[in-house]
Amino acid sequence: MISTGSFVGKYQLLQQLNSTLRGERFLARSTTSFEDIVVIRLWYTDSHNTTLSHEMERIHAQLQHPLILPTIDFGAENGLFYIVTNYSTPVPETLCERLMKRQRPEPMPPTEALNILTQVGQALQFAHERKILHGQLTPDSIFLTPAGTALLSDLGVADLMDVTIPRDLPLSALAEQYAYTSPEQLRGEVSEASDQYALGSIAYELFTGLRYQPQTQLRAINPVLSPIIEEVIFKAIAPLAAKRYENINAFIDALTYAVTLPVDLPTEMMAAINNNGDTSPSFALIPCDQSLVFSTPDWPATSDQPWHPTQPGMTLPRLSGLLPRVLRASQEQSYIGGDTVPMLADSIRPKRKASPQDAHNTIRKKRTLTALILLIVLVPLFAFSVLSFVPASAATVKVTPISKHLTKIYTFNEMSGDSNTTQHQVPARALTYITPKQTKTVPVTGRNHQDAASAQGELVFSNVTRNQTINANQTFPTKGGVQITIDKSFTINVGETITVPAHAVKQGASGNIPVNAINGIYTLVDPANPTQTTTVSVENVKPFAGGQDAIDVTFVQQSDIDKIVDPLVTQLTSNAQTKLLSMVQPNQIPVGQVHCTPNTQTQPHVNVAAKSVKVSVEVICLLDTFIEQDIRDAAVAALKQDSKQELGINYVLQGNVVTDKPVLDSPLAAANGARRFHVKVDSTWVYQFTPAMQQKILQNIAGKNQFSAMDYLQHSAGVNQVTISTSGLGRALPLSIKTIQFMPVGSVSIK
Numbered sequence: 049m050i051s052t053g054s055f056v057g058k059y060q061l062l063q064q065l066n067s068t069l070r071g072e073r074f075l076a077r078s079t080t081s082f083e084d085i086v087v088i089r090l091w092y093t094d095s096h097n098t099t100l101s102h103e104m105e106r107i108h109a110q111l112q113h114p115l116i117l118p119t120i121d122f123g124a125e126n127g128l129f130y131i132v133t134n135y136s137t138p139v140p141e142t143l144c145e146r147l148m149k150r151q152r153p154e155p156m157p158p159t160e161a162l163n164i165l166t167q168v169g170q171a172l173q174f175a176h177e178r179k180i181l182h183g184q185l186t187p188d189s190i191f192l193t194p195a196g197t198a199l200l201s202d203l204g205v206a207d208l209m210d211v212t213i214p215r216d217l218p219l220s221a222l223a224e225q226y227a228y229t230s231p232e233q234l235r236g237e238v239s240e241a242s243d244q245y246a247l248g249s250i251a252y253e254l255f256t257g258l259r260y261q262p263q264t265q266l267r268a269i270n271p272v273l274s275p276i277i278e279e280v281i282f283k284a285i286a287p288l289a290a291k292r293y294e295n296i297n298a299f300i301d302a303l304t305y306a307v308t309l310p311v312d313l314p315t316e317m318m319a320a321i322n323n324n325g326d327t328s329p330s331f332a333l334i335p336c337d338q339s340l341v342f343s344t345p346d347w348p349a350t351s352d353q354p355w356h357p358t359q360p361g362m363t364l365p366r367l368s369g370l371l372p373r374v375l376r377a378s379q380e381q382s383y384i385g386g387d388t389v390p391m392l393a394d395s396i397r398p399k400r401k402a403s404p405q406d407a408h409n410t411i412r413k414k415r416t417l418t419a420l421i422l423l424i425v426l427v428p429l430f431a432f433s434v435l436s437f438v439p440a441s442a443a444t445v446k447v448t449p450i451s452k453h454l455t456k457i458y459t460f461n462e463m464s465g466d467s468n469t470t471q472h473q474v475p476a477r478a479l480t481y482i483t484p485k486q487t488k489t490v491p492v493t494g495r496n497h498q499d500a501a502s503a504q505g506e507l508v509f510s511n512v513t514r515n516q517t518i519n520a521n522q523t524f525p526t527k528g529g530v531q532i533t534i535d536k537s538f539t540i541n542v543g544e545t546i547t548v549p550a551h552a553v554k555q556g557a558s559g560n561i562p563v564n565a566i567n568g569i570y571t572l573v574d575p576a577n578p579t580q581t582t583t584v585s586v587e588n589v590k591p592f593a594g595g596q597d598a599i600d601v602t603f604v605q606q607s608d609i610d611k612i613v614d615p616l617v618t619q620l621t622s623n624a625q626t627k628l629l630s631m632v633q634p635n636q637i638p639v640g641q642v643h644c645t646p647n648t649q650t651q652p653h654v655n656v657a658a659k660s661v662k663v664s665v666e667v668i669c670l671l672d673t674f675i676e677q678d679i680r681d682a683a684v685a686a687l688k689q690d691s692k693q694e695l696g697i698n699y700v701l702q703g704n705v706v707t708d709k710p711v712l713d714s715p716l717a718a719a720n721g722a723r724r725f726h727v728k729v730d731s732t733w734v735y736q737f738t739p740a741m742q743q744k745i746l747q748n749i750a751g752k753n754q755f756s757a758m759d760y761l762q763h764s765a766g767v768n769q770v771t772i773s774t775s776g777l778g779r780a781l782p783l784s785i786k787t788i789q790f791m792p793v794g795s796v797s798i799k
Contacts, residue, residue: 050090055079056130057123059088065139066188075135085135086120091205093129104131107204110178115171117191117201133201138194143187143250153257155270158277161254162307164190164198168247169300171200176240176296180204183238185246186228187253227259231287241289244296248284251303260285276306302457305711305726437753438778444789445749445781447761448769449735451702454691455728458683459713462639462674462723472686474679474725476672477636481628483620485666488612492661494603503552503559503595507534507566510545511585516572523553524586526565530558532592540584550588552595559595563588604661606654612663617646620667628669636673639712639723644669674725679710683727691733698766699733706730735766737792746785753780 050072054061059076062085066073071091078084104122111119121132143164155161168190172182182189182203191199226234230245252260255277256269266278280302286292293299463473507524517539523531531553540546552559567587574580621644632638649664684705691699706729713724737745745764749757754772761770774781782788 050128056088056090056128057121057125059086059130059132061088066142066145075139076132087133087135087139089131089133089202091129092127093124104129104204107180110180111175111203113171113174115167115197115199116174116203117199129205131202131205140191140193140199143190143192143198146192147187147253150257155257155273156254158255158273158307161251162304163196164192164254165247165251165303166300167198168200168250169296171203172243172247173296173300175203176243181238181240182243182246183233185243185250187250190250230285230289232289237289239289240295241292244292244299245285245289247296248281248292248299251281252285255281274306274309276309277303280306301459301726304713305457305728308711437780439751439780439782440774440778441776441782442787442789443772443774443781444791445746445757445761446771446773446791446793447737447767449737449766449792450768451732451734452695452699453730453732454687454695455730456683456687456690457726457728458686460679460682460710460725460727462672462725472682474674474682476639476674476723479628479631479671479673481624481631481669483624483667483669485664486616486620487662487664488616489660489662490608490612492602492604492608492658494605494608494655496601496603496657498596498599498601500555500598501594501596502555503557503561503592505532505550505561505588505590505592506547507532507550508545508547508587508589509538509540509584511569511583512540512542512544513583515539515541516574516582516584518572518584519575522572524550524566524570526561528561528565530554530561530565532559532561532566532588550592552592555595556597557595559592561588561592563591565592601657602659603657604650604652604654608661609648609650609654609663613646613648613665616665617667620646620665621669624667624669628671632671632673635676637676637710637712638671638673640672642669642671672723674710676710679725679727680707683707683729687729687731691731695733698735698738700736702732702734737766737790742790743785746788746790749781750785750788751781751783757781 050056050061052061052064052074056076058079060079061074061076063075064072065075065087071089073087073089076086076088078086108119108122117133119131120134123130156164172185175182180203182200184202184205189200189202191201193199228246228249230242232239233242233245249260252258252266255273256266258269266281267273267275280299283302284292284299293302458472460472460474462476509518518534518537520535520537521533523533525531532550533553535549535551538546538548552561564587568585569583570586572582572584574582624644625642628642629638645668647666647668651662652658684707687705688701691701708728708730710725710727713726745761749760752760754774757772758770761767772781
């Protein structure tokens with residue numbers, strides 16, 4: 049056995065935390081950095097080290113989940129397999145350790161138990177979807193952080209190796225594992241359903257305070273539990289794997305639904321709770337890492353090897369061996385020497401001596417009486433025996449078919465737009481209300497000053513009489529007297545046409561001249577030789593623009609719009625929400641909050657020059673609703689589909705399906721904000737004998753005596769009870785099926 053101070057890989061073991069069948073847990077220190085304290089879990093195994101490391105690396109890569117205990121290192125050496133996790137203060141306690149803190153067996157509060165089971169269930173479902181089993185789930189595999197998070201550990205270890213059991217391991221530790229092991233796993237058949245069984249056994253313990261005890265009802269231990277919680281847990285720990293839930297999610301959904309339902313308790317029980325504060329029976333507390341005494345295989349006298357569950361000649365302890373047994377003393381009746389004591393009257397009555405004639409008469413009377421008795425008994429029996437094989441003239445066969453009770457809890461997700469009930473979806477129906485548009489006009493408050501600006505344009509020069517340089521700022525008057533000056537100097541040669549940018553000398557709107565305001569021949573004086581002149585044609589083929597006078601302008605600011613919009617939106621939103629809620633019909637279920645969006649229009653827009661602004665506001669509100677009947681109909685359709693798979697096509701619905709009111713899931717339980725509804729449906733299904741089946745039955749019983757016919761019918765499919773009546777002298781069934789009436793009657797519910 050490994051001990052404190054030993055080295056495993058690069059870790060030195062410092063302190064043992066606990067020891068179970070599945071391994072031992074130590075505080076350890078990394079030899080590469082003495083300051084790094086970790087938690088290391090060890091298993092004893094005969095598996096090959098390299099294979100274990102490769103397989104664990106593959107599994108570890110798939111198990112990244114917030115509810116699975118993070119692994120920082122793993123390895124195998126010298127018959128040990130180890131997994132390393134981070135160390136934190138305080139060290140997270142296991143669920144087993146929390147249960148052991150109890151001073152007496154008491155159930156965990158339902159909401160706390162559901163929180164732990166839901167988190168563990170999510171981690172298990174995540175692993176199952178990746179084809180990874182736990183295989184050894186117990187309360188010691190569940191770590192509880194101070195923040196209330198349940199972390200699942202040891203996933204995949206059971207798939208990697210066969211864990212050997214040390215010879216000196218206490219029987220209590222051996223019992224701890226198998227108390228949560230499913231019957232099929234004890235036979236070597238492991239599946240997702242085996243993990244569900246273990247989780248269901250833990251649920252039993254959390255809701256009752258005691259380990260699972262076969263044939264013991266939860267409510268016998270914890271009377272305040274609702275029957276539906278008991279029903280859900282017993283389905284999860286059904287002895288047959290096929291009778292359990294389809295997957296872990298289905299189990300958790302059903303348990304969530306059951307816990308959220310109110311519990312109606314009898315008046316006497318409520319009084320007992322109010323007076324005493326406790327209705328649970330008295331039981332002895334058994335820690336989750338201990339067990340009651342049970343029988344185990346004897347250790348081989350000469351073997352020094354640890355006992356292994358698969359070792360030849362060894363058998364695993366059965367689950368029933370781990371459970372409490374009640375020994376009942378049998379009553380014994382004693383007899384004294386086998387003799388009978390004569391009655392007192394016989395001992396004191398006087399007797400006369402019997403004669404030979406008296407003895408002869410006594411023998412003759414006994415023989416006569418015996419003959420009469422045989423005659424009375426045997427003659428009717430002989431007649432009855434003969435008539436049993438004589439066909440009757442007609443017969444009626446009344447058959448009570450088997451009926452089965454089918455109860456399901458379905459979960460439906462909301463779906464906007466088209467929905468598919470086969471995928472457990474129900475359509476969300478949105479109610480919409482748009483308020484009447486409200487319009488107001490108010491003066492604007494924005495102020496701005498615009499400086500005067502010169503008009504801009506172009507002048508076209510042509511037909512110069514000789515080559516000439518024309519300097520910038522040369523002015524040309526329009527017909528209306530507006531002075532236009534060119535912006536740059538240029539040289540024009542004879543025969544050329546040149547376009548030059550120009551602007552009005554005077555700022556203001558007067559400079560915005562039209563086309564051909566300048567259109568004529570102008571005489572230019574050469575500055576170097578004033579006596580020499582040149583003529584040139586000048587015109588503006590495009591109008592001048594951009595000239596404006598200096599003015600003060602007003603414009604629209606965002607604050608002008610907000611002071612109108614904000615109060616209008618508040619008022620219209622309140623009116624719209626009230627109106628929208630009044631539109632909900634009695635058959636509709638509103639979900640979520642009313643969502644309102646304002647629609648605002650302004651004329652003109654922000655920063656546009658204006659004296660006033662016109663603002664129009666309307667509010668559009670939406671509310672998601674569900675039609676309750678849609679959910680009920682979807683549940684009935686799902687039930688009918690499931691009945692064909694679970695019961696077969698020969699069962700037909702008797703009466704109507706009873707559906708409970710749909711229950712909206714809590715926002716915290718719904719993933720990604722999607723809404724979910726739970727609805728319970730209850731129904732009775734009766735085996736139906738088709739005409740062809742009836743004819744085949746009649747053909748097989750025609751001419752048979754009633755005993756043979758009853759035996760055949762009672763072994764036929766769908767038959768629960770049978771009565772046969774005949775008419776006529778004979779008691780056997782007629783030879784012709786035309787004189788036999790097949791009559792299905794009534795039903796007896798078989799759950």
